Amino acid sequence: TLRSVVRGVGSYLPENCVSNEELARTIDTSDEWIVQRTGIRARHIAAEGETTSDLATRAAQAALTSAGFDAEAIDLIVVATSTPDNTFPATATTVQANLGITGGAAFDVQAVCTGFVYGLTIADNFLRTGSAKRALVIGAETFSRILDWTDRTTCVLFGDGAGAVVLEATMGQGSIQDRGVLAARLRSDGRHKSKLYVDGGPSSTGQVGHLRMDGREVFKLAVGMVPQILHDTLQDVGLPFEAIDWFVPHQANQRIIAATAEKLGLPPSKVVLTVDRHANTSAASIPLALDAAVRDGRIKTGDMVLLEAMGGGFTWGAALIRW
C-alpha cells in the first residue's frame, strides 16, 4: 500500500507581532475581553507588500530544508488559501515559480479554515494513486487584508502566517503501524453560508470585500459538528481516542478547542495550542501548530497525530497521521 509520509514541516510568520493591548489603542476592545473569550494574546500581521505567496514560499522552503529535499523533487504543490495574491493565477503557481520548480502540477484549494485538511487529503489521494511522488501542502493566509478593522467582533480574532508539510509516497504494510496519512474525512454544508463569508468577490461585487461572521452561531456549530467527524475518522481505522498522542486542531478559539477535546476525552496535555500567539490564521493554523510542536520536540516520528478543522462554507474535516 502506498502511504503519504510526512518528510518535513516548516512555517513562517510575518515579523510584525501585534498584541491585544496594541489593538485596544485603536479599537474599542481590551486584552481581558479577547483573552477571556478566545485565548488570543497576539497575532502577526504581514507588512505592506508582503503577500500570501511570500509567506507560503518561506514556509515551503523551511519544510523542504527539514525534509532534506531539493525543490526539484516536488511534483505537486497544493496551496490552501482564502486570501490569494490575485484572483488568478493560483498562489500555488507563484510559489512554484518562487521555488524554481518547473515540473509537476500546482493549484490552490479553497475551503477557508479547513483548507489545510482539504489540501492534505487531496495530496494524499494523488500520492496513494501514484499521480505524484512528492507533494508540498501549504496553508497560507493574509487575513489582515480582508478584515474590517472597524468591526471589533471580527478583527481581533485573526492573524497572518503560513505553514507547510512535505509528503512523500512510500510503500507501507497497509496497517495502522505504517507511517503516513492513515485516514481522512472531508465534509461541507453550503446552507450555512450566511454565518461566515466575505461580502465581496470577482463575480459578485467586483471588490475583495470583508469577512463577516456570526460568531455565536459559528461557535455552536463548531462544537456540535466536529466531534462526529473525529469519531468517524478514528472508526475508519478502528482506533480509540486513547491511541492519539497529539491533537492538532484548527486554532480559532481556545474555548472551542477545549470543549472539543473534553467531549472526546482527550487530556489538555495532548492538545497543541498556538491560538494564543498566532490567533486564527485560517488554513495556515494547523501546519503552523504542527511545526511548533515538531520543533519543540513534542511530535516525534511514530506518534499518532489527529488533525481537525472547521471553517467557512461550512467545511469541516479530520485527518489521522502516523508521524
Ligand code: ACO
Ligand atoms: N472587544 C470587546 N467587546 C466585544 C468585542 C471585542 N473585540 N467583540 C464583541 N464584543 C462585545 C459584543 O458587542 C457583545 O456586547 P453586548 O453584549 O453589549 O452586545 C459582547 O462582547 C458579547 O459578544 P458575543 O458575540 O456574544 O461574544 P461571544 O462570547 O459569543 O464571543 C466570539 C465572541 C469570540 C467571536 C465567539 O463567538 C467565537 O469565538 N465564535 C467562533 C468564531 C470562530 O471560530 N470563527 C472562525 C471560524 S473559522 C473560518 O472559517 C474563518
